Amino acid sequence: MSTSIxxxxxxxxxxxxxxxKFRKQIRDGLLRFLFACDGVDALAVLAANHDVDIVLSxxxxxxxxxxxxxxxxxxxxxxxxxxxxxxxxxxxxxxxAMNRGAYDxxxxxxxxxxxxxxxxxxxxxxxxxxxxQRRQSAAEQARASLSRYFSPNLAERxxxxxxxxxxxxxxxxVASLFTDLTGFTTLAETIEPNVLGQLLNDYIVGMTDIVFAxxxxxxxxIGDALHVLFGAxxxxxxxxxxAIACSFAxxxxxxxxxxxxxxKGIALGHTRIGAHAGTAVVGNFGGGKFFDYSAYGDxxxxxxxxxxxxxxxxxxxxVSGSLAANMQGFCGxxxxxxxLRGRVEPIRAFEPxxxxxxASGATQAYMERRIQHNHQPQEFALSVYCIIP
Numbered sequence: 001m002s003t004s005i006x007x008x009x010x011x012x013x014x015x016x017x018x019x020x021k022f023r024k025q026i027r028d029g030l031l032r033f034l035f036a037c038d039g040v041d042a043l044a045v046l047a048a049n050h051d052v053d054i055v056l057s058x059x060x061x062x063x064x065x066x067x068x069x070x071x072x073x074x075x076x077x078x079x080x081x082x083x084x085x086x087x088x089x090x091x092x093x094x095x096x097a098m099n100r101g102a103y104d105x106x107x108x109x110x111x112x113x114x115x116x117x118x119x120x121x122x123x124x125x126x127x128x129x130x131x132x133q134r135r136q137s138a139a140e141q142a143r144a145s146l147s148r149y150f151s152p153n154l155a156e157r158x159x160x161x162x163x164x165x166x167x168x169x170x171x172x173x174v175a176s177l178f179t180d181l182t183g184f185t186t187l188a189e190t191i192e193p194n195v196l197g198q199l200l201n202d203y204i205v206g207m208t209d210i211v212f213a214x215x216x217x218x219x220x221x222i223g224d225a226l227h228v229l230f231g232a233x234x235x236x237x238x239x240x241x242x243a244i245a246c247s248f249a250x251x252x253x254x255x256x257x258x259x260x261x262x263x264k265g266i267a268l269g270h271t272r273i274g275a276h277a278g279t280a281v282v283g284n285f286g287g288g289k290f291f292d293y294s295a296y297g298d299x300x301x302x303x304x305x306x307x308x309x310x311x312x313x314x315x316x317x318x319v320s321g322s323l324a325a326n327m328q329g330f331c332g333x334x335x336x337x338x339x340l341r342g343r344v345e346p347i348r349a350f351e352p353x354x355x356x357x358x359a360s361g362a363t364q365a366y367m368e369r370r371i372q373h374n375h376q377p378q379e380f381a382l383s384v385y386c387i388i389p
Contacts, residue, residue, distance in 0.1 A: 003123050004049065006034045008042040008057040008069065009085070021112050031119075039064025043072060052080055053126050054119065058108075059086040059093060067093070070100035079130075081122050085110060169283030169296070174231035175243035175323060176276055176295060176303035177216070179207065179250060181224040182269030182311075191266060199261060199268075200224060206253050214246040219295055227304075229295055232282040240326035243275045244352050247317050270316055274307025277323040302347065305340050309349060321348035331358035 007018060015035050025031040034049060036042035038061040046052055055073070059066040066084060073082065084097045087108040094105050103125060104118050181203070188196055200223075208218055211228050215236065220227040228246070231239035254271030261268045278299035285292050306318045313335050324330040331353050337346040 004032045004052045005054045006052045008036045010037045010061045039069035055082040059088045074101045169281040172232045172282045175239040176300050177228040178274045178304045178307040179226045184224045210249045247273045272310040273317045276303035276320040277326045315351045324350050
C-alpha cells in the first residue's frame with residue numbers, strides 16, 4: 001500500500017534531495033511525495049488531496065510557519081501524522097510541536113537514514129491507528145445491525161466477539177415465543193396506507209422494545225407477527241422465566257395499544273402469544289450474504305401452534321407444560337391437553353397468570369373444581385384439542 005507524504009518546506013533543494021534519496025520506494029509505489037512551500041500552501045494541497053498520510057514540516061517558513069500549521073491541523077482534526085523537520089530543535093519548539101499533535105521531531109541538517117527510520121516508524125503508527133479505526137467502524141456497523149435483533153447489552157457483547165454469530169447452527173436450550181395480531185390482514189385491506197404504516201410501526205417498536213427490555217432476541221418479524229427467542233445466542237438459565245415475564249408485558253402493551261386505536265375508530269384485534277421451552281438448532285443461516293438469525297426444530301413449531309391454540313382456548317397467552325416446569329414458582333391454570341399435528345402425545349397447555357390473579361378466589365375455585373372432578377390432586381381431566389397449524 002502506498003503512503004502519501006506532504007513535505008512542507010521553503011528550501012528549494014529539499015524536494016530534489018528527497019526524490020533522489022527515496023527513488024526506489026517511489027519507483028516501487030511504496031511512497032508518494034507532495035510538496036508545499038509553507039503552511040498556507042500546505043493547507044491548499046491537503047484540501048485537494050485527502051489521501052495524505054504523513055506531513056513533514058519545517059518550522060521557519062513565510063506566511064505560515066510549521067507550528068501554526070500544526071495548530072490548524074489540530075483544529076481540523078485531520079487523520080494524519082506530522083513529523084517536524086527543523087534546525088530549531090530547542091526544547092520549547094519541541095514541546096510546542098508535541099503539544100500541537102506532532103508525532104516526532106527530526107533535526108536539520110537532515111540525517112537521511114534517521115529520517116527514513118522515522119518515516120517507517122510513522123507509517124507503522126498510521127497503519128495501527130487506521131486499523132483501530134477500521135475495527136471501530138466495523139464494530140459500530142455490527143452494533144447497528146445487531147440492534148435490530150438483540151437488546152442493546154446483548155448487541156454490544158456480540159459485536160465485540162468476532163465469531164459470536166458465525167454461519168451455522170448450534171443446539172441450544174431455548175424458550176420460543178410467537179405473537180400474532182388477530183384480524184390484521186383484513187384490517188390492512190380496509191384502512192388508509194398512512195394510517196396502517198403508523199399503526200404497524202408503533203406496534204412493532206413497542207413490542208420489540210419490551211422484548212429487548214427482557215433481553216430477548218427477535219428472530220423474525222413478519223408483518224405484525226414476532227418470533228422471539230430466550231436462551232440464544234447466549235445462554236440464559238432463566239429463559240423460561242424471561243419468556244413468561246415478557247409475555248405478560250407484551251400482553252399488557254398490546255391491550256393498551258388496542259384500546260388506544262379503538263378510541264380512534266380502528267377495530268384492532270387481540271394479540272395472541274404462544275411459548276414453549278426445549279432444544280432447537282439456532283444460528284446465523286444467511287449464507288454469507290445476509291444476516292438471518294433463526295431457530296429450527298420441534299420446539300419452534302410447538303410454540304407457533306400454541307399461539308394459534310389461543311383462538312380455540314379463548315386465551316391470549318398459552319404456554320406449554322415444559323415451559324411452566326422450567327420456571328420456578330410458575331403460576332397458571334391448565335387449559336387443555338393439545339394434540340398437535342405431527343405429535344402422538346398431547347401437550348398440556350397452561351394460561352400463565354400473575355401471582356395475585358392466581359391467588360384470587362375465582363382461580364382457586366376453578367382449580368378446586370378440576371381436582372374434585374377428577375379426584376386426583378396432581379392431574380386434571382381436560383379436553384383434547386386437535387390444533388391445525
